[in-house]
Amino acid sequence: MDFAIEDSPEQREFRAEVRSWLAHNLPAGIEHSVDPRDMNREQYELRRELGRRLGSKGWLYPSMPTAYGGGDLAVEKTVILHDEIARVGLALPPYYDAGGRMAAPTILVWGTEEHKKRFLPPICRGEVRTWQLLTEPSAGSDLAGIKTTAIRDGDAYVVNGQKVFVGSSHGADYSWSIVVTDPKGERHKNLSWLMIPMNLPGISVVPMDLLATGGESGSGSGVKNSVFFDDVRVPAEYLVGGENNGWRVATTHLEAEHGGMGRLADRRVIYEFIELCRQRHDGAAIADDPAARAELVELYIEAEITRLFALRNHWLSHTSQPRSYEGAQYSLRRKLSGLDISEKMLRIAGPRVLTKDERWGPLKGMVEYFQRDAITSLHPGATTDIQRVIISRRIGVGRAEREKAGALR
Ligand SMILES: Cc1cc2nc3c(=O)[nH]c(=O)nc-3n(C[C@H](O)[C@H](O)[C@H](O)COP(=O)(O)OP(=O)(O)OC[C@H]3O[C@@H](n4cnc5c(N)ncnc54)[C@H](O)[C@@H]3O)c2cc1C
Known part of the structure; x- marks a missing residue:
């Protein structure tokens, strides 16, 4: 995979296309980075509307084949798409569709042609949840x-x-x-x-x-x-x-759920938090304090490790490379670092960062959400204990024969 930090001319062109499309197609009134507890019906419907607009371009599920309503985009383009959606405080899909995210790749592997034609297009076009x-x-x-x-x-x-x-x-x-x-x-x-x-x-x-x-x-x-x-x-x-045959089918579902495809552009709030610590209020910035600066460096490294694991897994699955423990590794890291990062945020900025004070700009309330989410995220998609069990079986220390990763394509 090319880890170049700069976009190539073709990637730059695609990024500009996505940015311009979003500028014209984000439904008016859509709020970004909403705490899910506060997402009222109106905001939910705006996100569904955006989902349908993305779906009509094949951008809602950009890695899925076009024959089933996806975009069949090359891996670099899917990364850019996720990145640009995250830049406006949203995600792909912009609403909770865990069944779609996990069922779609599973049906692609295990479904008949009839199943694929029946179930995948409505998911990929944003018509169903x-x-x-x-x-x-x-x-x-x-x-x-x-x-x-x-x-x-x-x-x-x-x-x-x-x-x-x-x-x-x-x-x-x-x-x-x-x-x-x-x-x-x-x-x-x-x-x-x-x-x-x-x-x-x-x-x-x-x-x-x-x-x-x-x-x-x-x-x-x-x-x-x-x-x-x-x-x-x-x-x-x-x-x-x-x-x-459901246990075999489950190996694909669980591989997707355990992070085998990575979650791109996840947890943007961490990078926004760092940006906030750089900003000056009344002449001072949180990052002026050497102790806070040291913690910010650690926090940044933690966030980058998880982001790069996600990027690697997205690339491995998208390009059908051999995989083993990587999904569980990403998931375990994401769960543990979430707790660690949320503690660091509190130490760096103090409890005031948990408030919805206007001073925190787009971050208001989101650090508090991040705190709660970091705790409850320890369980969904298998606990940290189970991720360790999976990794041990895949690297051959939990079982005599190394367990294989579930098929994703
Ligand atoms: C916020 C949230 C969202 C969720 N979303 C969904 C969803 O959309 N769909 C869905 O189906 N489920 C969902 N879940 C459920 C989630 O998948 C389960 O909570 C999880 O699989 C753990 O199961 P359990 O809660 O029954 O705990 P248990 O399985 O009872 O585990 C209890 C404890 O024992 C440990 N343990 C169990 N077995 C072992 C072992 N073999 N080795 C070592 N330790 C072990 C666990 O790590 C845990 O600490 C969600 C859960 C949460 C908290």
């Missing part, structure tokens, strides 16, 4: 221990069970869900994935009000939910990857 439903009250880290059943009955699967800690504010059109299709079957050989339309009878969504955060800044999730399935009939053709 999808949640990912894995965790249950008695199965989180031990995903293979889930209990939600989907039993074949004629032309449908009848789903019963409960998922927890899932989704976001403002609902979803589909849920990409792992279920048990053979309750008497051997562990790992009894699972399947269903794309479940959320308007089917028998589905109820109950917000978990005490857990209202999570998700990367720019597209965060807001509230998490419990989802109950009560005799929900899902058309049989919505089962993706083969009946009872």
